[in-house]
Structures are given as C-alpha cells and as structure tokens.
Amino acid sequence: EWREWGSRGVWTIASVRANNDHEAKFPVELPERVIKLLTDPEDIVLDCFMGSGSTAIAAIRQNRRYIGIELDPKYVNLSRKNIDREASSLTLC
Template identity: 45%
Template sequence: MKSTMSKEEFIEYTKSVWSFGAESATRIGHPAPFPVELPKRCIKLYTFEDEVVLDPFIGSGTTAITSLMLNRHFVGYDVDPEYVKLADKRINTILSKRKQQFLQESEV
C-alpha cells in the first residue's frame, strides 16, 4: 500500500505539538467537539485508504466524517444513544452531499 501523505504533511504531522482552532460546541451540538484536523492527522499517519478506523466514542461523528473524507471505512459507537443519533445525522448529511455531487458529475 502506498501512503497518500506528502513529505511536507508527514513532517508537519510528526511534530511534538499540534496547534489548531477549536470547534463550536453550540454549532456541533456536543459539549466537547474537536476540529476535523485532529482525527485527520491521526488517520493519515496511521492508516491507508480503504482501511477501517475504529471510534469507540463516536460523539458527534467527527472521526467518522473525517474517515469518509479520507476514503477510509469506519466503525463507531458510544454509550450515549443521543450522541449516536447526532453522529448518524451528521454522517448522513455528508453521505447525502457526496451522493448529490456524484449524481451531478455523472450527468456531465
């Protein structure tokens, strides 16, 4: 398998400290959301495309959404059914947008 990460990304992602902005808890609907950049870096560093990412604390679904964006599969669960519903809603929104984009591109 070949990595899809550039040399520059690898150098940036393997630094000791990462710094990026926070997500809005109000906008996401979860008390502790984290930015997409956090799981993105971990997923790109430790998986290849078409591999599976496990998220045992799915929360708002950020890791699952990032997995989809990076062409990975995911398995996620949470002890709080309300967060599973929130994640499901956010994931389905992304999948719906991808489907619409695919349909528009195939009409051309």
C-alpha cells in the same frame, strides 16, 4: 506531512466554536490528520466514543471505512445526522 510530523511536536488546529450539541466536540481536522498519517485508503477506523461523529466524518473524507460505538442514544442520533449530512455532500466520480 509524515516527515514534518516527527519533527514538530505540536499541531495548531482551531477549536470548535459551536459546541451547542456536544460538550466535548473537537474539530474534524484533528482525526483527519491522524487518519491520513496512520492509515491507508479503505482501511477501517475504529471510534469507541463516537460522540458527534467527527472521527467518522474524517474517515469518510479520507476514503476510509469506519466503525463507531456510542452508548448515549442522544449522541447516536447526533452522529448519524452529521454522518448522513457529510455522506450526502460527497460527489461520486
């Protein structure tokens, strides 16, 4: 995808339909593509506005570590719940 990335300026990614828990939620596919393109396994991904945890989930799926920062306690709890759900769905080899 790196070669294609430089030649195509627009990605087509479906939007998140259920925004009932966070008003600015975006699909995990968006940070997942960026993380895959610009980092290596075990790198650390920093998300300064964690929100619902989409970037952390993308990092987990790409075998990256992450640091998440969020000021609003409501979204801290939401992101923890979403990250825990993602981590519990992983299968260990």
